[in-house]
Structure formats: C-alpha cells, structure tokens
Amino acid sequence: MKIESFFSNNIKEALKNNPPGEWMPKLPEECIRLSSGYPDPSLVPSQKIKEAVSKLLDEEQDLPLHYLGSPRIKKLHQQIQKRLAERKMNVQDEELLITSGACQAIDLIARVLIDESSLVVVEAPTYMEALEIFQNYTKQIINIPIDENGLQTNVLEEILKDRRRKNLSLPRILYTIPTAQNPTGTTLEWNRRKHLVKLAEEFNFLIVEDDAYGELSFEDDPQSLKAIDSSGRVLHVGSLSKVVAPGMRIGWIAGNREFISAFTWFKKDLDHPFAQATMASYLEGIAFEERLKMLKELYHKKCDTLIKALRDHFPESVTWYVPSGGYFVWVRISGIDTLELLEHSLGKGVSFIPGKYFFLNQQDGTEFLRLSFCYEGEAEIIEGIKRLGQIIMEQLKFTSSLLK
Amino acid sequence: MKIESFFSNNIKEALKNNPPGEWMPKLPEECIRLSSGYPDPSLVPSQKIKEAVSKLLDEEQDLPLHYLGSPRIKKLHQQIQKRLAERKMNVQDEELLITSGACQAIDLIARVLIDESSLVVVEAPTYMEALEIFQNYTKQIINIPIDENGLQTNVLEEILKDRRRKNLSLPRILYTIPTAQNPTGTTLEWNRRKHLVKLAEEFNFLIVEDDAYGELSFEDDPQSLKAIDSSGRVLHVGSLSKVVAPGMRIGWIAGNREFISAFTWFKKDLDHPFAQATMASYLEGIAFEERLKMLKELYHKKCDTLIKALRDHFPESVTWYVPSGGYFVWVRISGIDTLELLEHSLGKGVSFIPGKYFFLNQQDGTEFLRLSFCYEGEAEIIEGIKRLGQIIMEQLKFTSSLLK
The missing domain is CATH 3.40.640.10 (Type I PLP-dependent aspartate aminotransferase-like (Major domain))
Structure with a gap:
C-alpha cells in the first residue's frame, strides 16, 4: 500500500513544511521554563x-x-x-x-x-x-x-x-x-x-x-x-x-x-x-474586571523582574523591547545563533524559544529569542536569566576568540 | 465589500450544499424526542x-x-x-x-x-x-x-x-x-x-x-x-x-x-x-465492562418497547428493521412523504428525522424515517409511537381517498 497515493492534492504541499510543534523545545526534567506561553500557575483558577x-x-x-x-x-x-x-x-x-x-x-x-x-x-x-x-x-x-x-x-x-x-x-x-x-x-x-x-x-x-x-x-x-x-x-x-x-x-x-x-x-x-x-x-461566579486587574499587576511585576534581570545579567550588546503587556520579551543577541544557544541553555536547565520559528524566513530570526515571564515565579526568572546570561557571555567570548 | 470574493475556491462548491444541521427538526417546547441521538439522561454520569x-x-x-x-x-x-x-x-x-x-x-x-x-x-x-x-x-x-x-x-x-x-x-x-x-x-x-x-x-x-x-x-x-x-x-x-x-x-x-x-x-x-x-x-473510577452491560440492557429494553409499540400502533403496511444494537430504528412507510409527516408530527409533539437526510440522493429516502429509542423513557416512547401511528393512519386514509 502506497500511503502517499492516498493523500489529497490539497495537502501534499503542506506536508512538506516543517512538522507542527517543531518549535517546542524538549525540556529536561528540571527546567526553568522561559519558553512556555502558559499562564502563571497561581493565576489558573x-x-x-x-x-x-x-x-x-x-x-x-x-x-x-x-x-x-x-x-x-x-x-x-x-x-x-x-x-x-x-x-x-x-x-x-x-x-x-x-x-x-x-x-x-x-x-x-x-x-x-x-x-x-x-x-x-x-x-x-x-x-x-x-x-x-x-x-x-x-x-x-x-x-x-x-x-x-x-x-x-x-x-x-x-x-x-x-x-x-x-x-x-x-x-x-x-x-x-x-x-x-x-x-x-x-x-x-x-x-x-x-x-x-x-x-x-x-x-x-x-x-x-x-x-x-x-x-x-x-x-x-x-x-x-x-x-x-x-x-x-x-x-x-x-x-x-x-x-x-x-x-x-x-x-x-x-x-x-x-x-x-x-x-x-x-x-x-x-x-x-x-x-x-x-x-x-x-x-x-467571578468579577472579570477585578481578575484582569490582578492579572495585569502580576504579569507587569514579573515582566519588570525579567527586564531588570536582563539588565543585570546579560551583556551590554544584547537588546530587547520593553513589553507593553502580554507574556513575552523579545531579545536580540548579535553574533549568536539562538538555536545553538538553546542546546547549551537546556543543558543548564533553562528553556526559551529560538527566534527563527517566528519568522516566515527563518534565517531572519537567527539572532533573536523569545523569553516568557508568564509561567515561572520571580526567583526562577532571575535564576534563569542569570544562567542564560552566563552562557551567552561564554559563547560571545568563544566567538570573538575565534575571530582573533 | 463583496463577501463571496474572499472565499477560497476550495470551499465555494461546499457552500452550495444544504447548510449543516438542516436535518435537525425545530422542536416545539413540549416534545417527545424520537429524533435525538442522545444517550438516555439516566445513563449520563x-x-x-x-x-x-x-x-x-x-x-x-x-x-x-x-x-x-x-x-x-x-x-x-x-x-x-x-x-x-x-x-x-x-x-x-x-x-x-x-x-x-x-x-x-x-x-x-x-x-x-x-x-x-x-x-x-x-x-x-x-x-x-x-x-x-x-x-x-x-x-x-x-x-x-x-x-x-x-x-x-x-x-x-x-x-x-x-x-x-x-x-x-x-x-x-x-x-x-x-x-x-x-x-x-x-x-x-x-x-x-x-x-x-x-x-x-x-x-x-x-x-x-x-x-x-x-x-x-x-x-x-x-x-x-x-x-x-x-x-x-x-x-x-x-x-x-x-x-x-x-x-x-x-x-x-x-x-x-x-x-x-x-x-x-x-x-x-x-x-x-x-x-x-x-x-x-x-x-x-468506573468498571467500564459493567457500565457497557448496563447500557446494553437498558437500550435493548427500550428498543423492544419501541418495536412493540410499532407493532401495536402503526399500520400493517409499515416495515422496519429490528435493530441489532445502537440507538435507532429505521422505518419505511409506503406512500408517505416523511418530511410532510414531520410537520404534522411536530404539531402533535413528536419528533423524528425524515429519511431523506440519510441518503446521498435525498429522494431515495422520502418514505423512510429514523426513530430513536435512546433518549426518551419507555412511557414517552409508547406515547410518541401511538401519536405518530395515528397521524400516519390519517395521512394514509387521506391519500387513499384522493386516489379514489
């Protein structure tokens, strides 16, 4: 039986794309999840x-x-x-x-x-x-x-x-x-x-x-x-x-x-x-406006914590947008391939999503990554950014030593 | 804005079909539902x-x-x-x-x-x-x-x-x-x-x-x-x-x-x-086999009740398959358009699904109807079949008077 011969012509092209969910990192057992776009567990009712x-x-x-x-x-x-x-x-x-x-x-x-x-x-x-x-x-x-x-x-x-x-x-x-x-x-x-x-x-x-x-x-x-x-x-x-x-x-x-x-x-x-x-x-059974107010305050606070941690622990060359809301911070690290970075990062128990997955032309996203402040607690966010900052600095040092 | 101009070519043909759910009768407030393929309420856990x-x-x-x-x-x-x-x-x-x-x-x-x-x-x-x-x-x-x-x-x-x-x-x-x-x-x-x-x-x-x-x-x-x-x-x-x-x-x-x-x-x-x-x-938390046994017994009993009611209250010319399981009985009434019958039937507070909706060529199903024994209790099933039988007899009499 030739499986492909049964597929509709309308979907054959789609099946040549990368498989769905390819962007999702395989998390180690102990992991600070700066990849997940999940609500804060304390806010899940x-x-x-x-x-x-x-x-x-x-x-x-x-x-x-x-x-x-x-x-x-x-x-x-x-x-x-x-x-x-x-x-x-x-x-x-x-x-x-x-x-x-x-x-x-x-x-x-x-x-x-x-x-x-x-x-x-x-x-x-x-x-x-x-x-x-x-x-x-x-x-x-x-x-x-x-x-x-x-x-x-x-x-x-x-x-x-x-x-x-x-x-x-x-x-x-x-x-x-x-x-x-x-x-x-x-x-x-x-x-x-x-x-x-x-x-x-x-x-x-x-x-x-x-x-x-x-x-x-x-x-x-x-x-x-x-x-x-x-x-x-x-x-x-x-x-x-x-x-x-x-x-x-x-x-x-x-x-x-x-x-x-x-x-x-x-x-x-x-x-x-x-x-x-x-x-x-x-x-x-709930007051929705009040709930939203609480959500915004908590996420804003966690966002500030992440941004402060970026300032404290990331090299100066790294840039980001200060978010106006939501769950995520978008970071650019010139000279780093964030897909490679992810491997090292997972090894140290920190996850994020490499930028390439957010671009139609994936190569446009090589130097970017998405960090989530939604899911983890503030202590974990700081610890995660600290570890990630160290890896980035090592990587940048390594890269510049190669260039010498 | 021309709405149709935005539809994909792939779906334009489909939109010419009858709208989804067209088969579903609009039930009067008080209705014996011999149309619904719903489980018996007492069996919904x-x-x-x-x-x-x-x-x-x-x-x-x-x-x-x-x-x-x-x-x-x-x-x-x-x-x-x-x-x-x-x-x-x-x-x-x-x-x-x-x-x-x-x-x-x-x-x-x-x-x-x-x-x-x-x-x-x-x-x-x-x-x-x-x-x-x-x-x-x-x-x-x-x-x-x-x-x-x-x-x-x-x-x-x-x-x-x-x-x-x-x-x-x-x-x-x-x-x-x-x-x-x-x-x-x-x-x-x-x-x-x-x-x-x-x-x-x-x-x-x-x-x-x-x-x-x-x-x-x-x-x-x-x-x-x-x-x-x-x-x-x-x-x-x-x-x-x-x-x-x-x-x-x-x-x-x-x-x-x-x-x-x-x-x-x-x-x-x-x-x-x-x-x-x-x-x-x-x-x-449940014993699935035992649950199935209970379901089968109850549905079998209700099925028998419906079949007996058909024998008691439907004209002799009407035929059906005795079901081997499931939820439904399939009935043929020669000389009756079951879509028209449904109108009368809903007027008397009994619903069923006209046979045409189950056929690729809808005209093949004109004389058929589907009755459900799953949802209603036994007393309602008997009462529903009784009412439906009366309507059918009147219809058949009316039709044969026209032919004289």
Missing part, C-alpha cells in the same frame, strides 16, 4: 473551576453533557458579547462563533478564505502557530516588519502600492496581533491602527486581528481594530486561554455574519458543551 | 463526572488547565488503547489520535485524504453528518445499499468491477458503520466483513470504520473491521459520546501511523486537556 463544575452539574445535571441543551452555552455567548461591548465591539449573535481556542479560529479563517493562490500578509516576527497554519494553505505569504510601535504600516503601504503598480496580486488577509504582540510584546500605536484599517479598505483585504493579549496591556488597553472598523473588514479573534486557562480551549471569532456562517460550515468538532458550560458557570 | 473533576483538580491542580502537562492525557490514550486491545485491536501510541468526537475524526480524514476528484463510497442510507462532511470535499460520491445484514458487499464488488472495466476512477475511501448502523440499526455480517476487507485490498481503497456504536450490540459485539484487517487499510473511528457523554467531545482515530501523523498536522483545535483529563479521571 483550578479551585474555582472545580466549584463551577459542581454548580453546573448540580443545577443542570445531564444537560451540559449532551450535544445541545445547556442554557449556559447561550450564556457564554452573552458573556463574551457583553465583554466585547464593553470594549466597544458590538457583536450580534450571528456575528460570533465560539471556537476551540484562537488556533482553531485562525485555522477556520484560513480554511474558508485561503487557497494556494491567495496572498497572506503576516508580521515579522509573528506567532509561530499562525505561521504554521497559513503555510498549510498557501505559499503566497509576505511579511512586514514590526518595530517598537508594532506593524510598520508605512512599509505595508509602500509594498501594497508597489504590488498594485506591478499588477501583482493584493492580499486577501492580513494577520496581526496588534496588542502585546507575540513574540515582541509591542503594541500597535493609535495612528497606525487607523492607518491599517484604512489600508484594508483601500486595498480590499481583510484583517485578522488576533487579540489573545488584548486585555493584558500594562497600561490602558488600546482600542481594538474591530472597534475602529466601520466596514466589516476585521475578523476579531479572541481567547480565554491567557486570562483564564488554555486547557479549557475557549476562543472565538467575531465578524461579519456571512463569514461566521461559512466558518461554522467547516467546524466539525461541533460545540463543546461541557467545556463551554463550565466556562459560563465559572464566569458567572 | 453527571454525578460521577463531577467527582472525576474534583479528584482531577485536587490531585493535579492547574496541570489539566494548561496546554500540556496533565499526566491524565497520556492515561486517556492508555485507557483507549487497553479497551481497543481487549477488542483485538492492537494500537501503538503513534497509531492513535484523540479527536473532538467522531465527527471531527471523519472531517480530519476527509481533509487529508479527499479532494474534489476523489471518489468516496458511502452506505445508503448513512449517517447524515458524515454525508455533510464528505460533500464538503467532493461531489464524487457513490452509495451502496444496506439490507438487514448491512452493506451489500456483493453489490459493491459488482460496481467496483464495472468501474474497473470501464476505466472509471476507483474509490479512495469507503465509509461504513458496520455495527448497529446509524440510521438502520443493522450490523454487517461476518462473511461480508471479510469480503469488504478483501475488496479494499483488491481495489486499493481505505475503509473508514465508524464504530460509534461498536460496543452497543444487543448480542455479542462483532469483531471490528480494524481487528480483521492485516494490511492497514482500516481507519477505525471511535467515540465515547454514545457510551459516556457526547458533551465531553471525546473520540479517536486508530490507524496507520503515517495517516495519523498527517491528521495531527491539521488538527488545530489542539488537545483538550480539561475534557480529556476529566474523561481519564472518570474512566479510572
């Missing part, structure tokens, strides 16, 4: 979720365990709509699809909107999982650099104009993480937000706004692209993974109802009544 | 799942609420592998993918193996959700009739030989529900099972074995196709929806590791740690 399940099943018995029938499925939609409305996004019932996390949301969008001839624009660097997903659908991807104020919309505009002049295809979608970007921690500034939405109208593309960290700004949350879009071009992707718990797999797409209807068409895992009703029951 | 969550979160705290890290995810794999091994299916780690229910399993299989030129074989009638899924990928579908002993493999063989003679394309996959089929309740007999697996080898196709009801035979469970397949052509799709609870969304694909790897590639909802770990914790 396991006790409250236990109570939420008790309440749910006491009140509803078998209902949330069937395909349909739990009133709390509807309630979760309302809770999400209410929260979006508070953030100036008015989303009707038919404009909201609850997904199994933001990744499934991005995959459904790609499944419905992208074929092998569609042009996709991503940020450089960008979320590695999103890159994996888009590369499953098309090779027509271009990237636009990020600076400390987010996506460089003027560079985007030049490229779009140039493509139009040359009669090259224009993008179908642009994927951006405007707030507390993964991996850079940067936030798209206000003028660029307006510029980006204007460009979408002018060049007729859709914006996929990945807002997973949209409520985790250390200052006031900026207005989402969806909130300033009047033409229905923004597909807003949200998630409760970073503010409640990723293991619940609750995300969503909010956007034009015709797109939402098409996404539903291909969402064949169906609704997840137990997880969704549990989440609704959990959200009923 | 809501109390035990509550305990399973308590135990899980007390023991593991935040672990099952992250992306990875709960030891019970691995454990669920082992529990499923153990159960499959007891049913003579030896499945290694790399040969098993846990999915969000059987529907997602079928969708992943179609996503990876089917493009618009691939030929798919289904049963007539077959599971309407599977039909919806395959029609999202290809229009090249043929169907093979079912009789009281399941798929007519001799008809299949003739068609395959004929296609080979005429140089027509041969199937890439055949989708079957060999045990307690949905909707017919029939079970593929032993000789046909061997014949089918032989045909797959001879004509080089894969078998997708939907085994959702494979442990719900009223007699001894027949050996699965996967258990008698020696060439790796069977993709075994299983589910805990019918034997535990559909709201947990736990199913799987067991098969050749190269296929499994490709399915994983496109499963972008990721693992569902909370649901999977909860299921593992639940399964730890």
Whole structure:
C-alpha cells in the first residue's frame, strides 16, 4: 500500500513544511521554563473551576453533557458579547462563533478564505502557530516588519502600492496581533491602527486581528481594530486561554455574519458543551474586571523582574523591547545563533524559544529569542536569566576568540 | 465589500450544499424526542463526572488547565488503547489520535485524504453528518445499499468491477458503520466483513470504520473491521459520546501511523486537556465492562418497547428493521412523504428525522424515517409511537381517498 497515493492534492504541499510543534523545545526534567506561553500557575483558577463544575452539574445535571441543551452555552455567548461591548465591539449573535481556542479560529479563517493562490500578509516576527497554519494553505505569504510601535504600516503601504503598480496580486488577509504582540510584546500605536484599517479598505483585504493579549496591556488597553472598523473588514479573534486557562480551549471569532456562517460550515468538532458550560458557570461566579486587574499587576511585576534581570545579567550588546503587556520579551543577541544557544541553555536547565520559528524566513530570526515571564515565579526568572546570561557571555567570548 | 470574493475556491462548491444541521427538526417546547441521538439522561454520569473533576483538580491542580502537562492525557490514550486491545485491536501510541468526537475524526480524514476528484463510497442510507462532511470535499460520491445484514458487499464488488472495466476512477475511501448502523440499526455480517476487507485490498481503497456504536450490540459485539484487517487499510473511528457523554467531545482515530501523523498536522483545535483529563479521571473510577452491560440492557429494553409499540400502533403496511444494537430504528412507510409527516408530527409533539437526510440522493429516502429509542423513557416512547401511528393512519386514509 502506497500511503502517499492516498493523500489529497490539497495537502501534499503542506506536508512538506516543517512538522507542527517543531518549535517546542524538549525540556529536561528540571527546567526553568522561559519558553512556555502558559499562564502563571497561581493565576489558573483550578479551585474555582472545580466549584463551577459542581454548580453546573448540580443545577443542570445531564444537560451540559449532551450535544445541545445547556442554557449556559447561550450564556457564554452573552458573556463574551457583553465583554466585547464593553470594549466597544458590538457583536450580534450571528456575528460570533465560539471556537476551540484562537488556533482553531485562525485555522477556520484560513480554511474558508485561503487557497494556494491567495496572498497572506503576516508580521515579522509573528506567532509561530499562525505561521504554521497559513503555510498549510498557501505559499503566497509576505511579511512586514514590526518595530517598537508594532506593524510598520508605512512599509505595508509602500509594498501594497508597489504590488498594485506591478499588477501583482493584493492580499486577501492580513494577520496581526496588534496588542502585546507575540513574540515582541509591542503594541500597535493609535495612528497606525487607523492607518491599517484604512489600508484594508483601500486595498480590499481583510484583517485578522488576533487579540489573545488584548486585555493584558500594562497600561490602558488600546482600542481594538474591530472597534475602529466601520466596514466589516476585521475578523476579531479572541481567547480565554491567557486570562483564564488554555486547557479549557475557549476562543472565538467575531465578524461579519456571512463569514461566521461559512466558518461554522467547516467546524466539525461541533460545540463543546461541557467545556463551554463550565466556562459560563465559572464566569458567572467571578468579577472579570477585578481578575484582569490582578492579572495585569502580576504579569507587569514579573515582566519588570525579567527586564531588570536582563539588565543585570546579560551583556551590554544584547537588546530587547520593553513589553507593553502580554507574556513575552523579545531579545536580540548579535553574533549568536539562538538555536545553538538553546542546546547549551537546556543543558543548564533553562528553556526559551529560538527566534527563527517566528519568522516566515527563518534565517531572519537567527539572532533573536523569545523569553516568557508568564509561567515561572520571580526567583526562577532571575535564576534563569542569570544562567542564560552566563552562557551567552561564554559563547560571545568563544566567538570573538575565534575571530582573533 | 463583496463577501463571496474572499472565499477560497476550495470551499465555494461546499457552500452550495444544504447548510449543516438542516436535518435537525425545530422542536416545539413540549416534545417527545424520537429524533435525538442522545444517550438516555439516566445513563449520563453527571454525578460521577463531577467527582472525576474534583479528584482531577485536587490531585493535579492547574496541570489539566494548561496546554500540556496533565499526566491524565497520556492515561486517556492508555485507557483507549487497553479497551481497543481487549477488542483485538492492537494500537501503538503513534497509531492513535484523540479527536473532538467522531465527527471531527471523519472531517480530519476527509481533509487529508479527499479532494474534489476523489471518489468516496458511502452506505445508503448513512449517517447524515458524515454525508455533510464528505460533500464538503467532493461531489464524487457513490452509495451502496444496506439490507438487514448491512452493506451489500456483493453489490459493491459488482460496481467496483464495472468501474474497473470501464476505466472509471476507483474509490479512495469507503465509509461504513458496520455495527448497529446509524440510521438502520443493522450490523454487517461476518462473511461480508471479510469480503469488504478483501475488496479494499483488491481495489486499493481505505475503509473508514465508524464504530460509534461498536460496543452497543444487543448480542455479542462483532469483531471490528480494524481487528480483521492485516494490511492497514482500516481507519477505525471511535467515540465515547454514545457510551459516556457526547458533551465531553471525546473520540479517536486508530490507524496507520503515517495517516495519523498527517491528521495531527491539521488538527488545530489542539488537545483538550480539561475534557480529556476529566474523561481519564472518570474512566479510572468506573468498571467500564459493567457500565457497557448496563447500557446494553437498558437500550435493548427500550428498543423492544419501541418495536412493540410499532407493532401495536402503526399500520400493517409499515416495515422496519429490528435493530441489532445502537440507538435507532429505521422505518419505511409506503406512500408517505416523511418530511410532510414531520410537520404534522411536530404539531402533535413528536419528533423524528425524515429519511431523506440519510441518503446521498435525498429522494431515495422520502418514505423512510429514523426513530430513536435512546433518549426518551419507555412511557414517552409508547406515547410518541401511538401519536405518530395515528397521524400516519390519517395521512394514509387521506391519500387513499384522493386516489379514489
């Protein structure tokens, strides 16, 4: 039996890509995890979720365990709509699809909107999982650099104009993480937000706004692209993974109802009544704003700790963006291949994600790495950065001795 | 903005199909649900799942609420592998993918193996959700009739030989529900099972074995196709929806590791740690064999009740298969359009699924309907069949008066 002969032509190209999850380091048993984009264990409400399940099943018995029938499925939609409305996004019932996390949301969008001839624009660097997903659908991807104020919309505009002049295809979608970007921690500034939405109208593309960290700004949350879009071009992707718990797999797409209807068409895992009703029951019992305030304070504090540790323990030549929110710090170490660095680092019990995985052209990311301040405690963060700093200094010394 | 201009060419054909879930009747508030393929509410272990969550979160705290890290995810794999091994299916780690229910399993299989030129074989009638899924990928579908002993493999063989003679394309996959089929309740007999697996080898196709009801035979469970397949052509799709609870969304694909790897590639909802770990914790605490025994007894009893009610309250001209297991009875009423019948029936507070939705060529199913004995209690089943019988008799009288 020739296995390959059974594969659909539509996926053969995708199977030539690097396998999914290749970016994930194999952690040694004892490891300070500066790689993981996991919420802080102390902020994962396991006790409250236990109570939420008790309440749910006491009140509803078998209902949330069937395909349909739990009133709390509807309630979760309302809770999400209410929260979006508070953030100036008015989303009707038919404009909201609850997904199994933001990744499934991005995959459904790609499944419905992208074929092998569609042009996709991503940020450089960008979320590695999103890159994996888009590369499953098309090779027509271009990237636009990020600076400390987010996506460089003027560079985007030049490229779009140039493509139009040359009669090259224009993008179908642009994927951006405007707030507390993964991996850079940067936030798209206000003028660029307006510029980006204007460009979408002018060049007729859709914006996929990945807002997973949209409520985790250390200052006031900026207005989402969806909130300033009047033409229905923004597909807003949200998630409760970073503010409640990723293991619940609750995300969503909010956007034009015709797109939402098409996404539903291909969402064949169906609704997840137990997880969704549990989440609704959990959200009923908490003050969400207060929770967000607590999250922001803790993550901000841990972020400051990591940045201070970088200043204390990393060589002066190393640079980084001070994050405006989220989970990550993006670091550049000139003269170091961070994939090689990772091997040494894991040997000393510290993990991070090498920068190459966040770039469409992986060689652009050789000198970069992503550090997480979300998961580990402050003492571990300091210890991890200390060890990593030592390895970097040794590496740099070694490299410069070779050059002599 | 022209919405359609953003849709991928790959999905435009699919969007012309009937919308998903069209088969689902809009139930009146008071309704005897002979339409729902839901487990009996008394058999949905809501109390035990509550305990399973308590135990899980007390023991593991935040672990099952992250992306990875709960030891019970691995454990669920082992529990499923153990159960499959007891049913003579030896499945290694790399040969098993846990999915969000059987529907997602079928969708992943179609996503990876089917493009618009691939030929798919289904049963007539077959599971309407599977039909919806395959029609999202290809229009090249043929169907093979079912009789009281399941798929007519001799008809299949003739068609395959004929296609080979005429140089027509041969199937890439055949989708079957060999045990307690949905909707017919029939079970593929032993000789046909061997014949089918032989045909797959001879004509080089894969078998997708939907085994959702494979442990719900009223007699001894027949050996699965996967258990008698020696060439790796069977993709075994299983589910805990019918034997535990559909709201947990736990199913799987067991098969050749190269296929499994490709399915994983496109499963972008990721693992569902909370649901999977909860299921593992639940399964730890119960005797699964005893549970199955109890399920079979109760469903058999309810099935008998429905069949007796059919004999008591339906006109003599109506025929049905006596189910060998599962959830459903498949009924034929000559001279009645069951879609019209449904309207009257809902008016009297009884639901069922019209037969047309289970056929590739919907007109083949006009006179059929599917009745469920799984969800309602015995008194409701009898009352529902009584009401339905009255409506049918009135309809038949009306029709014959028109003919006079």
